[in-house]
């Protein structure tokens with residue numbers, strides 16, 4: 323098997339240089355701290371726009387009843403639930419953080435919508451599933467938190483069946499320069515402050531801003547998706563590139 327060397331982003335936790343061996347644990351701590359407020363903070367930070375992005379993502383995904391989905395970095399489960407609501411087959415939610423999955427599972431139980439859903443704790447870089455297990459793989463706002471992005475992409479390919487579909491929703495680079503500047507100012511000024519007030523946790527939300535800044539831009543990620551052995555890779559910008567959907571096939 324080819325050894326995947328840690329990519330440069332593995333050396334950063336937000337704006338702090340770290341040893342790649344430490345990063346996964348630090349990210350785990352962030353999501354353990356924010357799990358209880360995660361959904362509320364998403365709505366506040368994006369003024370609800372993350373819901374529209376996720377709805378577009380689900381439309382592009384075009385759920386199919388005969389297909390199985392693996393939603394990686396599933397968190398509180400918006401993607402898997404959107405897949406099921408829109409006619410998709412069984413969905414398995416996988417996340418490295420049990421607290422995030424627990425918040426999502428409790429929410430699904432409260433809303434009476436657990437049929438066809440199952441949960442597993444696991445790392446995107448070494449998924450606990452056999453080769454060729456799923457028809458579709460999704461990762462939404464998860465890839466930038468993973469220490470070794472290339473290892474996670476290789477795992478996505480491995481667990482997909484031939485013909486299986488890969489979909490990634492992630493923050494990206496705003497395509498219009500003046501808008502980019504405005505967005506960066508907003509991110510720096512508002513997001514850590516909101517984190518401080520609502521979640522009593524400025525540091526975790528400062529990490530969020532920096533992790534977005536360090537994540538590969540659209541074209542660079544497209545190249546890495548292709549390098550991981552996924553075929554026919556494309557991306558589509560959402561909100562002028564604030565977020566982007568990358569999709570590809572395992573041939």
Ligand SMILES: C[S@@+](CC[C@H](N)C(=O)[O-])C[C@H]1O[C@@H](n2cnc3c(N)ncnc32)[C@H](O)[C@@H]1O
Nearest residue numbers: 353395396397417418419422445446462464467
């Ligand atoms: C920003 S949340 C996204 C949650 C959900 N997909 C959504 O769109 O709302 C990022 C999630 O990635 C998970 N995560 C971080 N590193 C991971 C890894 N190496 N493997 C699996 N999940 C990971 C975190 O625990 C967290 O639940």
